[in-house]
Amino acid sequence: MSGRDAILGGIRAALGRKTDDLARRATVEERLTRHPRGLVPARGQIPPAEQVELFTTMAREAACTVQPLAALEEVPAAVADYLAGLNLPAELRVAPDPGLDAIPWHARPTLTVSRGPARDADAVSVTGAFAGVAETGTLMLASGPGHPTTLNFLPDTHIVVLRRDRVTGTYEDAWDRLRAELGDVPRTVNFVTGPSRTGDIEQTIQLGAHGPRRLHILLVGG
Amino acid sequence: MHPTTHAFPENARRALSDERLQRVLATAGIGFIERRRKAAERLPEFEELRDRGRDIKNHVLENLDLYLERFEEAVVGQGGHVHWCATAVDARDAILSICRSVDAKTVTKGKSMIAEEIGINDHLEAAGLTPVETDLGEYIIQLRKEPPSHIIAPAMHLSKKDVADTFRAVHTELPPDRVLEEPTVLIAEARGVLRRRFQQADVGITGANLMVAETGSTVIVTNEGNGDLTQTLPRVHIVLATVEKIVPTLEDAQTVLRLLARSATGQEASAYTTFSTGPRRPEDADGPEQFHVVILDNGRTALLGTEFQEVLRCIRCGACMNHCPVYGAVGGHAYGWVYPGPIGAVMQPALLGLAEARHLPNASTFCGRCEAVCPMRIPLPKMMRHWRETEFAERLTPPAMRRGLALWAWFARRPALYHHAAGLAVRALRLLGGGKGRFARLPLANGWTAHRDLPAPQGRTFQQLWAERQRNGR
């Protein structure tokens, strides 16, 4: 008997079920197609302006730095100043995201910019974000040609350009948006809440375990 | 992992007299309790979410066959593979043959309790491969050839000096006289060493906190990001998950995830919650070329339809052990196998058999804290009671313990008295341990608990109380 038959047959026997149990199938199918919302915390069910405020507060609490900017034109100066302030090299690995094409990197000639997935030596990455979830100050990063997943994890410093209108109140809102805009779920969806950390040595939290030590969010839009 | 669960009394005695371990246990884990409490209080819906989480898992368990079929369909639809494994042996073989099919040499691993359960590292090593744990805690204990002592903080039993000594002994390519005092330095060293391992890896194995039937996604929750490098950099991503990890939809996953981080570490959300669906798409610039899900049963479906079915709701958050005074006193290794604490006292008899694990359901104070904090509302004390009754019925118990058990059963049939006794235990714990409730005297005072005595607050044991009640004719 195959492992599959053993397991599924075992379950049916234990539960006293039959394969042709139509009512049960209908319930399951209905739930999967309708995917009803569960109990969604009231915290995130607030007007858009408040969502941005909550997102900022929660992201900062999770050890992100958040900098509001009026427009994409301001990104190069903000990135250059941020890196200079931390004495970090001005070399960027930028996601090949069409949403970031409008950033005038040449306005800051000190910045060296290349685009593509992260390589091991890349110290700083810049990516977009599919959404921001206000409820917990979390970034939703969806993989795809414009957003290689390695950019979220290999570099020491991850800078995220998040448009204000991409902030949603709750996780459910973010998933709905993903279903509507992308249809299929991409290979990887990373929900990122603050920089990498570990408590494995004497339960004291230290930042920068395997992923980025710093997560800087540029919140763009009027 | 070879179980020493049958030796719990000796293990516990050794742990209680191990001063180094006791020093570590005295401070370890205190933060978990406080952080969980704050996180739960901060979310007004938390208690109701626990009901919802319970209901989701109950619904899944009643329809487990159908959700697993739909999950498989979705994984295959995305170009992934599903391997159904009834036993640990089947799962080891499936993983090894995937590794062999791509001629793998180095295999990186994210933290997975199921990987411990099936002993995959030893199996891969015996076949000439090099498995590398990448979760910092798991990496440390792999270097020390020790089992984990906690399901979410595997190296909780070690001090930073232990870690420094281990790194100095093993990382011989680094200067021997380097300073390794601070956790930051230790973490940076491990990060550097493991980055090279990530580059070498041909296969990455992760566990799964959840599988989503709707989309065929598997979900991992981590703070370090190691699980993400493990699954993104190698050519092959293998997910090792057990049957009961399934939820119907993304919405259901969110309900469970809202409970998980808060119950485990008291975080609003863990740093990384990752949904992985199939292999990389043709247009993707990175990600694994192959995606395999190994679905393991290993005794779980045998619990369906029994009084232990509800334990399959467990999401492995670790809250029950963080709040358990017995765990706090003896640490995780005393339990002798993969799952320590209250969840271990219920799971290990199920997975290893009562002959091996019969001591664990007795290592309880009746304080009820585990059930009070379990996000999935699993009645752990009731299940320990079931195991005791089963054991009693099977007559595996030595005569002295049978008397203790009869006494216990007498309490259990009298709820008011039982609660009074439980109340006493709780008060005792408050007195003794502040928030943490540490104590060094275990219930049913057998030989193994007697030697290291802290004063009981009322100066009476359960047995004495019972004797008094008997005399007073109540």
Ligand code: SF4
């Ligand atoms: S039994 Fe409950 S508290 Fe314990 S690990 Fe499982 S879900 Fe968490």
